[in-house]
Amino acid sequence: MTTYPADLVGPAAVLRRQRDRESAARTYARSFPIVPVRAEGMVIEGADGRRYLDCLSGAGTLALGHNHPVVLEAIRRTVDGGAPLHVLDLATPEKDEFTETLFATLPAGFADHARIHFCGPAGTDAVEAALKLMQTATGRRGLLAFTGAYHGMTMGALAATANVAVKEPVAGIAADVTRLPYPYPYRCPFGVGGERSAELSAAYAERLLDDPAGGVVPPAAMIVEAVQGEGGAVPAPDGWMREMRRITAERGIPLIVDEVQTGVGRTGAFWAVEHSGIVPDAVVMSKAIGGSLPLAVIVYHEDYDGWLPGAHTGTFRGNTLAMAAGTATLRHVLREGLAERAASVGARMVARLDALRAELPAIGDVRGRGLMIGVELVDPAGAPDACGARPAAPRAAAAVRAACLDRGLIVELGGRYDSTLRLLPPLVVTDEQVEAVLDRLADALAEVTAPLAAGRGA
Incomplete structure (x- = not known):
């Protein structure tokens, strides 16, 4: 069996070759510098052994998560x-x-x-x-x-x-x-x-x-x-x-x-x-x-x-x-009635995230339907527009995405100026995973947006 030196097969080497060979149009690879090697349900395991809860689900492709038995x-x-x-x-x-x-x-x-x-x-x-x-x-x-x-x-x-x-x-x-x-x-x-x-x-x-x-x-x-x-x-x-x-x-x-x-x-x-x-x-x-x-x-x-x-x-x-x-x-x-479950689980997630708005003024809006949820981040020190919406905070959103990844949670951005955190968990997400997603996201939001509330920029 052919073997390769560690410096050719390790995750750092794989990521380096991707940067060198793939087009400048690559997107998710920039946001999530990981090398997935195994996946099941909502969980992805990287080549470095770290495990992540996947709230991207192939941009909504994986209704049943990764590698579902059926x-x-x-x-x-x-x-x-x-x-x-x-x-x-x-x-x-x-x-x-x-x-x-x-x-x-x-x-x-x-x-x-x-x-x-x-x-x-x-x-x-x-x-x-x-x-x-x-x-x-x-x-x-x-x-x-x-x-x-x-x-x-x-x-x-x-x-x-x-x-x-x-x-x-x-x-x-x-x-x-x-x-x-x-x-x-x-x-x-x-x-x-x-x-x-x-x-x-x-x-x-x-x-x-x-x-x-x-x-x-x-x-x-x-x-x-x-x-x-x-x-x-x-x-x-x-x-x-x-x-x-x-x-x-x-x-x-x-x-x-x-x-x-x-x-x-x-x-x-x-x-x-x-x-x-x-x-x-x-x-x-x-x-x-x-x-x-x-x-x-x-x-x-x-x-x-x-x-x-x-x-x-x-x-x-x-x-x-x-x-x-x-x-x-x-x-x-x-x-399995997964559409109905998506409605109830999504409503529960939106309710908890919406409650965070009172604690974290950098959360401008929480919205969505079922398990298609958005959390829009804003500059709480910025002047509101005619509808009361404050300026978008794309740098804060990118920082929250990175902080989520550090905590083992994959979320992506979208919306105007890429200032909305998008949650697309698989329809088979368990109640325990829902709580873990919300806990990790809330922790990342608090860490990144506390300086914004103190007026130190978006």
């Missing part, structure tokens, strides 16, 4: 059974079983008239497919998207994404996107906050679309997240979602809901659209549907199924292992 069993069964692992878009028993299971999770009003298209392996591929589908169906080109949105990094998805920093350096992004204000009570785009923010957002969208001098040509679609994930765990009010459905339906505009991060129980319902009761024209799905393996689909109303054969293809549409793992995951979430 997922591993499905993968082993598929491999041992000799199933073809790559089949393009051919029918297989695994694909049929996945589709049947997925459709059984959908609201009846949607599933009864639905079609599915298997896309490339990532959520951004499914967004591209959804946009292309609606352009084909309507013969239009424009798109309605929202402030704070994140839909992916390929060109069409990036055009719909709101983050200016990642769009600015890229020439040639499709510019035919009308940006509408997403209701964000803490940092209200209208400067009023509260429920009025959603009311004004809906009124603005409706009047803009009906204004003959508003500059908006009838678009091919509207795309929206029911909870903005990368945007800082900002939930859309249910009434506002119903208004977006009404506004688009009355004007013949297809409504696409991006459930890449919110799906499979994450928000306390199996699909986030269920909270509002709307029936969209298309839903974009990825992440958790593959049971930790790459898989992305769009599910849409049959009336829009106007593609010609080969109109949207992709080599890796037929990921048999991901379909088997995805079927096992979907069934387990349903059988």
Whole structure:
């Protein structure tokens, strides 16, 4: 057996080679300089022997955490059974079983008239497919998207994404996107906050679309997240979602809901659209549907199924292992009532974190839905805006993330200026792990933000 010197295989050497060889676009590797070698459930073990509670869950991919037994069993069964692992878009028993299971999770009003298209392996591929589908169906080109949105990094998805920093350096992004204000009570785009923010957002969208001098040509679609994930765990009010459905339906505009991060129980319902009761024209799905393996689909109303054969293809549409793992995951979430558990556990976490605001004024806002939670940090010495929100504190947020890692807790940032701590624990998080997460986070927050309360900068 070949052996290698310790200086070539130790975690420091692995991290050094990663820095030397991988692109400057790497992200999580910068925030978490660890080398995972084992993982189970919510726990990751690094090559140095340290153990971490993973509150990132593959950016929401790992509904059942790492290496869940039902997922591993499905993968082993598929491999041992000799199933073809790559089949393009051919029918297989695994694909049929996945589709049947997925459709059984959908609201009846949607599933009864639905079609599915298997896309490339990532959520951004499914967004591209959804946009292309609606352009084909309507013969239009424009798109309605929202402030704070994140839909992916390929060109069409990036055009719909709101983050200016990642769009600015890229020439040639499709510019035919009308940006509408997403209701964000803490940092209200209208400067009023509260429920009025959603009311004004809906009124603005409706009047803009009906204004003959508003500059908006009838678009091919509207795309929206029911909870903005990368945007800082900002939930859309249910009434506002119903208004977006009404506004688009009355004007013949297809409504696409991006459930890449919110799906499979994450928000306390199996699909986030269920909270509002709307029936969209298309839903974009990825992440958790593959049971930790790459898989992305769009599910849409049959009336829009106007593609010609080969109109949207992709080599890796037929990921048999991901379909088997995805079927096992979907069934387990349903059988064990994990969406309902996400709702109750998430509410408990938000309540405790919200109580910390009285003790730690650097916590500006606590929000979320289910196990999709955001803690926005602010400079308590800064002047509040018209809604009472103080300036964002991105340096403090980065320091809290690092302090959490020191305590064996992985949390990531998002939202405006990357000043929101985002919590995405797996749906199988235990009560003991919930308490450990909250204790470690509270300790890190107290350590980092105490100087801010004393006025020593954000």
